[in-house]
Amino acid sequence: MNSTIHVVLIEDEEANRNSVSRALQRVGYRVTAFESAAPALEFLHAHRDVVLIVTDLMLPHLDGFGVLQAARAIEPEIGVLMITGHGSVESAVEAMKRGADDYLTKPIDLFELRKRASAIVEKRVLSRRVVELESRLGEKFGRLIGRSKAMEALFRQMELVAPTRSNVLIVGESGTGKELVANALHENSPRREARFLPINCAAIPAEILESELFGHERGSFTGATGRKIGKFELADGGTLFLDEIGELPLDMQVKLLRVLEQREFMRVGGADTIKVDIRLVAATNSDLEAAVEQGRFRSDLYYRLKVVTLRIPRLCERREDIPLLVGHFLEQFARENDRPGLRIAPEALKALTRADWEGNVRELRNTIESLVVLTPSDSIDFDDLPEEIRRFGGAPTAAAAGADRVPEAVRTEGSREIEIPVGATMDEIERRAILRTLESTGGNRTRAAELLGIGLRTLQRKLKEYRGELDGDDGDD
16 A cells, blocks of 8 residues: 555755655655755645655755645645654644644654654545545535535535425525525436526516516517416426525415425416426525514415525635635636636635635635736735735734744744844734844845745835835845
8 A cells, every 4th residue: 555655755965865765665655855845845736646745844945834834735635744853842842733743853763754654644544535535525516615514514414305306495695605505406316307497586576577487378468479488387307496585575475385285387378287397496595484474475385495494504604615615716717817827825815714705605706706817926915815805814923824933934044043022012023023034035035025934015015114124125135
């Protein structure tokens, strides 16, 4: 089995790189070794079969913490074994805090290396299998995306309901994907070869809604110049989806109830009874129970519709799905707009994940499409986000990004640690970290932004705020 396990090793010291590679290869792992982070991460983008990254903490240009963050952004289920220098307990603890699976200190015990690598691989292989099973379940239901517990519960319910003949009531806020759920139920039912017909009850004027649903005969009303086949007749053998069912007028509720009970209807102006075999799926974003109590919705129709009720969670109730959705929409709109290689910065993704999204998935989708079209560079940074999203704290302040990260980044340039006075505010800690990092790079802002793990435009915005500290330096590098 080990021969199928692909491991990436990042170690800038050649002797250590060779010994670690040989140690892992001897137990059957396929090892690809690099002396710096950038080519390793490019390799990871192109080779999603990598299960484990073994990386030194102290690397040129991008340290092990940066590798950890970037690798998990590329492949969330990848394992990371951090190698820290000469018994540095503080660095090891920090590595675990940031999400590394395990750590080793130099000098490396090769027996311990193989033991810990094996444990991580076993855990990660199992985790990937779980994710693959969940993904297949998600794929079964079309364009529905989610691995959260809330979506897993919904998928399990849908799997049970889809093959049946039962009417279904889908409850959820606007933008949660009610029509996607209805369509997925149809595609996984015995009716999949017949039609799925959606109709929005709120979008059709009441005076023509009956004709839309049941059709009409020629001359049945002014303007009826010919026979019209309604949605119920067109959906015979398939599924009819009535969205915003709560907006259905009371007189139409009576006629809908009759169709559900007797499976027959007459066209407007017609005399013949038409029998149909349809499955009805209805959806609402309103409180139908309250509407029943207020007399705006018939109780007998309500109970006929809610044979099975599926509730779609709000996006804020499944935040762990937001990175998946962002990645999906980013890939979709980048392809549609011919923008290959477009990516999103970690601080921007953090803000998107924290946002309220009152418009749910639809709002997120529209936001990503707008960002793809309007972002001029190859990276969607925090500053590219709409103001209403930026306020959710995606900017890498010392509190959000970790006040200890910047001194480590500075030390990779060979400079001294940052002195933080007791009682310093988080804004002051952030200011010192940014200015000290800029000093360590000789004023190279691109390099400083890379070390700090933030976008260049975010750094430039911060520097404008600190203008008094920069002694008139206004160059980009």
